[in-house]
Amino acid sequence: MEKFKVLFVFPNTYLNIGIPQGIAILSACLKEAGFETDLFDYTFVKTEEIERSEERQNFLPTEYTLYDLVKDDPVVNLDEMFRNKIKDFKPDLIAVSVMSSTYDDGVKLLCNNRDSVNCPVVFGGVHATLDPKDTLNNDIVNYAIVGEGDEAIVDLANCLSRNTDPSNLDNLAYKDNDGNVVVNKLRSFVDLNTLPCPDWSIFDKRHFFRPFMGKIYTGSFYTMSRGCPYACNYCVNSTLKVIQKECGRYFRLQSAKKTISDLKQLKEKYGVNWIKFADDSIMSMSIEYLKELRDGLKELDIMFGCSVRPETTTDEKVSILKDMGCVAMSVGIESGNEELRKVQLGRRMSNEQIINAIKIMNDYDIRVSTFNMVGLPGEKRENVFETIELNRKLKVSSCNCYIVYPYPGTPIAIKYQTAYRNDNGEFIPVEEASTFRLSEMNPDEVEGLQKTFNLYLHLPKELWPVIELAEKDDADAGVILNSLNELTDKYYL
Numbered sequence: 264m265e266k267f268k269v270l271f272v273f274p275n276t277y278l279n280i281g282i283p284q285g286i287a288i289l290s291a292c293l294k295e296a297g298f299e300t301d302l303f304d305y306t307f308v309k310t311e312e313i314e315r316s317e318e319r320q321n322f323l324p325t326e327y328t329l330y331d332l333v334k335d336d337p338v339v340n341l342d343e344m345f346r347n348k349i350k351d352f353k354p355d356l357i358a359v360s361v362m363s364s365t366y367d368d369g370v371k372l373l374c375n376n377r378d379s380v381n382c383p384v385v386f387g388g389v390h391a392t393l394d395p396k397d398t399l400n401n402d403i404v405n406y407a408i409v410g411e412g413d414e415a416i417v418d419l420a421n422c423l424s425r426n427t428d429p430s431n432l433d434n435l436a437y438k439d440n441d442g443n444v445v446v447n448k449l450r451s452f453v454d455l456n457t458l459p460c461p462d463w464s465i466f467d468k469r470h471f472f473r474p475f476m477g478k479i480y481t482g483s484f485y486t487m488s489r490g491c492p493y494a495c496n497y498c499v500n501s502t503l504k505v506i507q508k509e510c511g512r513y514f515r516l517q518s519a520k521k522t523i524s525d526l527k528q529l530k531e532k533y534g535v536n537w538i539k540f541a542d543d544s545i546m547s548m549s550i551e552y553l554k555e556l557r558d559g560l561k562e563l564d565i566m567f568g569c570s571v572r573p574e575t576t577t578d579e580k581v582s583i584l585k586d587m588g589c590v591a592m593s594v595g596i597e598s599g600n601e602e603l604r605k606v607q608l609g610r611r612m613s614n615e616q617i618i619n620a621i622k623i624m625n626d627y628d629i630r631v632s633t634f635n636m637v638g639l640p641g642e643k644r645e646n647v648f649e650t651i652e653l654n655r656k657l658k659v660s661s662c663n664c665y666i667v668y669p670y671p672g673t674p675i676a677i678k679y680q681t682a683y684r685n686d687n688g689e690f691i692p693v694e695e696a697s698t699f700r701l702s703e704m705n706p707d708e709v710e711g712l713q714k715t716f717n718l719y720l721h722l723p724k725e726l727w728p729v730i731e732l733a734e735k736d737d738a739d740a741g742v743i744l745n746s747l748n749e750l751t752d753k754y755y756l
């Protein structure tokens with residue numbers, strides 16, 4: 264008998280590379296249970312000609328870039344490719360993984376190709392957990408999985424392959440005959456140590472492209488924990504924790520042995536030599552755990568980057584991580600104003616703690632990048648400059664700067680009563696976050712500051728009046744912005 268087949272769909276942004284661990288683990292779970300899987304991934308589907316990107320890279324650029332990865336690809340039609348995939352693979356279940364920002368794209372693909380979709384459709388991922396009602400608000404979606412999908416998708420595939428009714432399955436959400444959304448009870452969190460190694464085989468190998476410090480490495484994301492011990496006001500973790508309160512302790516960590524064994528396999532199979540640990544806060548892990556991890560990972564000789572909370576940073580932990588292969592750390596600063604950071608973002612840490620943490624990282628010669636936000640509730644222009652000044656003082660290599668987006672269900676979205684869909688029912692794009700008007704500045708000013716944030720960081724203060732001209736949204740400002748970016752790349756990075 265033919266195996267029951269599950270086709271994953273990853274509605275990603277073009278060239279936003281990196282393997283989503285959610286799909287990779289679910290695929291491994293399904294294969295372990297005897298099912299067949301495949302993937303339709305937007306990441307390398309070129310729907311229009313692209314120019315060699317002028318995008319500036321964070322660390323020393325490589326000559327071979329993302330553009331070179333895809334320059335010989337033909338321009339294709341996304342819908343046609345999807346229909347061909349369905350024709351070739353003949354799935355029995357289509358499984359779409361979505362964040363809030365990608366849900367509409369997933370639905371659009373299925374609706375555009377309705378005639379080819381001849382099997383049930385399940386949506387999962389962070390958006391399905393945050394808002395199952397919204398997820399099921401299109402008749403093309405038959406089921407949503409709320410919370411963890413590792414066991415739920417196997418149960419669903421089992422039911423469907425035996426033609427039995429899945430409607431009692433834990434974690435399942437569906438619409439009953441009256442059109443009401445039913446969300447079943449959630450099962451306990453899965454024991455992470457029992458999960459198979461993520462299945463990277465279904466992904467385009469170009470996802471492994473990792474340029475760093477002028478060289479190209481091979482690797483992708485890997486997570487060894489789920490959840491986060493903190494609860495920042497703008498982060499979905501605060502909400503996911505509440506939704507899944509009946510499932511067990513929210514922050515979970517797999518054994519060091521499991522991480523070592525998985526990374527060994529990924530190294531053997533794909534030649535991995537660079538990993539980005541996508542765990543929310545690596546230094547929340549104990550010294551003993553980190554030491555065990557170091558002892559096992561050291562011999563694999565894998566370089567890695569990770570995210571850290573400043574107040575968990577200690578000399579001893581950084582020294583262990585460095586010894587383990589850490590070369591880059593990302594630190595969430597978010598705002599240089601302690602009051603805004605504490606009251607609006609729920610991040611209780613002082614500037615002093617941030618400065619000390621980054622000093623330790625610098626002492627160990629670890630590349631530091633920071634995460635920052637503009638457009639915070641109550642934020643004024645001078646507060647943005649407090650954030651810029653803090654970063655300047657820290658001499659960080661690069662800053663990521665985002666405009667605050669009140670994601671569904673987050674404390675910030677609830678407090679300011681923001682809706683993430685516009686009057687036409689469309690998701691308000693992340694690029695239009697300034698239109699939420701949370702700060703004391705107007706949206707143009709917020710956008711201007713976001714796009715010039717790194718210029719204010721790197722260029723001498725004498726040039727700040729020129730940078731201010733580049734903040735505007737017109738052709739002249741565009742020319743100034745490009746020149747300043749070139750100047751920064753050439754002389755100040």
Ligand code: B12
Pocket residue numbers: 274275276279280281282283284285286288289358359360361362363364365385386387388389390392393408410411412413416484486490498499500541542543665670671693
């Ligand atoms: C790695 C990562 C990325 C990677 C890979 C994305 C991915 N899908 O994995 C990249 C770089 C592409 C990325 C980009 C972005 N990301 Co991101 N990312 C993460 C991060 C740090 C880890 C994801 C992960 O591996 N988790 C571990 C896996 C195991 O969990 P999981 O994905 O949730 O999967 C489980 C369940 O959700 C479910 N499941 C997942 N898929 C499916 C599918 C089906 C069919 C089923 C049944 C179940 C199911 O089962 C899985 C196992 O239990 C998370 C934070 C986090 N800790 O989750 C943010 C996070 C997902 N990202 C987020 C955001 C905002 C973004 C960006 C919009 C950022 C930006 N401003 O550009 C972009 C959007 C990109 C785009 N496509 O347009 C938000 C999403 C918020 C929201 N409401 O949607 C998160 C939650 C961060 C946060 N704390 O706010 N991201």
Ligand code: SF4
Pocket residue numbers: 491492493494495498499500501543544572595
């Ligand atoms: S520390 Fe990071 S992942 Fe954890 S709640 Fe805060 S923003 Fe979210």
